[in-house]
Amino acid sequence: MKIINSLLIITLLSLSLSAKELEIPGTLPVGDAGVGKGLVAQCAACHGASGVSSNSDWPNLAGQGEQYLFSQLKYFQTGERENVLMMAVIPYLKTLTDSQLQDIAAFYSAQSASVGQAKDNQELLARGEWLYRAGDPKKGIPACTACHGLAGNGLNQAGFPAVSGQQINYLQTTLKDYRSNARNAGNYASVMQAVAINLSDSDIEAVANYMHGLYLQ
Numbered sequence: 107m108k109i110i111n112s113l114l115i116i117t118l119l120s121l122s123l124s125a126k127e128l129e130i131p132g133t134l135p136v137g138d139a140g141v142g143k144g145l146v147a148q149c150a151a152c153h154g155a156s157g158v159s160s161n162s163d164w165p166n167l168a169g170q171g172e173q174y175l176f177s178q179l180k181y182f183q184t185g186e187r188e189n190v191l192m193m194a195v196i197p198y199l200k201t202l203t204d205s206q207l208q209d210i211a212a213f214y215s216a217q218s219a220s221v222g223q224a225k226d227n228q229e230l231l232a233r234g235e236w237l238y239r240a241g242d243p244k245k246g247i248p249a250c251t252a253c254h255g256l257a258g259n260g261l262n263q264a265g266f267p268a269v270s271g272q273q274i275n276y277l278q279t280t281l282k283d284y285r286s287n288a289r290n291a292g293n294y295a296s297v298m299q300a301v302a303i304n305l306s307d308s309d310i311e312a313v314a315n316y317m318h319g320l321y322l323q
């Protein structure tokens with residue numbers, strides 16, 4: 107964790123944020139995927155029975171980091187993160203304890219992530235890969251790999267989400283929501299707001315296309 111923490115701090119400093127603003131977790135709770143499986147009947151309509159959603163606007167949850175999933179469930183439960191479609195399940199989420207939310211997070215995290223197919227447009231792919239791997243220092247855009255990893259698997263311990271294979275429309279919408287500060291739940295949202303503020307619509311289109319098709323063997 108030491109190396110991870112200092113990497114995180116260096117990256118955050120380069121984004122002019124202090125590590126103090128973020129909670130860097132120590133030992134993390136782990137949920138029970140078996141219990142979680144019994145708590146997600148209402149979620150399948152949009153997120154699929156095993157966390158792979160059927161619509162490009164709705165995020166996949168399968169294979170996502172458990173700590174990230176838990177944090178987002180908590181934000182939806184408390185109303186810090188809002189979405190019209192998720193609204194339908196907020197009354198239900200409010201009846202669940204933190205330990206049950208952790209179980210749901212463990213369930214989706216244990217499912218196999220889906221792999222997407224990027225649009226076969228060489229120029230778009232090249233721009234997306236470049237942005238993802240190197241950022242664009244002139245525009246103040248950091249490399250996404252610094253926190254989401256070369257393969258897009260994120261970093262569960264730090265609560266950094268996986269982005270590989272994520273639904274393409276969702277990726278675009280959520281990056282635009284960070285850019286406009288509409289997505290602002292929790293301490294970590296400010297990290298992504300600082301990243302997204304310098305992304306143009308065409309940068310977002312390119313990097314979302316790359317992440318959707320991203321997988322390394």
Ligand code: HEC
Nearest residue numbers: 148149151152163164165175178179189191192194195210
């Ligand atoms: C009617 C459709 C719908 C249902 C039912 C639904 N969701 Fe969602 N969910 C969404 C959409 C759309 C988003 C994206 C929200 C946004 O853009 O902020 C989302 C986002 C999420 C996220 C955040 C994903 C991320 O990558 O940040 C989690 C976690 C989640 N839902 C869990 C659940 C759980 C657990 C249930 C069942 C209790 C559920 N959802 C039911 C549509 C739905």
Ligand code: HEC
Nearest residue numbers: 117248249250252253266267277280294295297298301313
């Ligand atoms: C300093 C670390 C850091 C860097 C650099 C970074 N991210 Fe993130 N990213 C995060 C964190 C932390 C979150 C979770 C924020 C939250 O809780 O809302 C996140 C969330 C996201 C999400 C939302 C995932 C979901 O399921 O909703 C996307 C998409 C994303 N980042 C894309 C990118 C892209 C594209 C880049 C590069 C241009 C990038 N990130 C650079 C740390 C980083």
